[in-house]
Amino acid sequence: MTTPTASIRFSTCDLCDSLKADTSGDTRWLPGSLYRSYGAFVRFAGPVATVRCLDDNSLVKAAVESFGAGRVLVVDGGGSLRRSLLGGNLAASAARNGWAGVLIHGAVRDLEELRAAGVGIFALGHVPMPTERRDQGLADIPVLIEGVWIRPGDWLYADEDGVVIAPKAVHSVG
Numbered sequence: 001m002t003t004p005t006a007s008i009r010f011s012t013c014d015l016c017d018s019l020k021a022d023t024s025g026d027t028r029w030l031p032g033s034l035y036r037s038y039g040a041f042v043r044f045a046g047p048v049a050t051v052r053c054l055d056d057n058s059l060v061k062a063a064v065e066s067f068g069a070g071r072v073l074v075v076d077g078g079g080s081l082r083r084s085l086l087g088g089n090l091a092a093s094a095a096r097n098g099w100a101g102v103l104i105h106g107a108v109r110d111l112e113e114l115r116a117a118g119v120g121i122f123a124l125g126h127v128p129m130p131t132e133r134r135d136q137g138l139a140d141i142p143v144l145i146e147g148v149w150i151r152p153g154d155w156l157y158a159d160e161d162g163v164v165i166a167p168k169a170v171h172s173v174g
């Protein structure tokens with residue numbers, strides 16, 4: 001399945017060069033040193049969908065098993081490294097369903113399979129213990145990560161330098 005955003009060309013540093021004088025507060029960013037890249041792509045971008053959950057990946061599973069349409073799934077896992085919110089199976093689902101990327105403010109597992117999955121994956125860390133799914137969590141809500149609000153429909157750009165979030169697309173087209 002082709003990902004509509006797969007051909008987006010950007011670098012977060014170039015985006016920040018052009019947005020540095022923006023005093024509106026619309027542009028938000030997170031340091032690249034916060035996350036490690038686990039997926040096949042170290043650069044991904046797209047409109048945001050969100051999940052908030054703690055040590056329960058029921059809604060992450062539901063999201064990646066639905067059509068991604070080139071979006072980026074942002075998962076506020078509360079920073080927990082106790083349980084993995086995404087492993088090889090869910091990463092493969094995300095790639096198959098056309099998600100551009102998954103940013104997990106929490107942990108992942110199955111590193112070898114994640115590296116092979118055709119989707120961008122950023123996470124805080126990794127741990128082998130999966131969750132027990134109890135249908136806990138919220139989807140499609142604003143999430144607050146490290147003091148930065150990320151809302152459904154925002155655009156998110158991620159690469160090794162960091163993560164940039166804006167209310168609309170800010171890359172140049174063509």
Ligand SMILES: O=C([O-])CC(=O)C(=O)O
Nearest residue numbers: 086087088089090091130
């Ligand atoms: O199923 C899970 O909870 C996560 C996982 O390990 C996978 O995606 O393979």
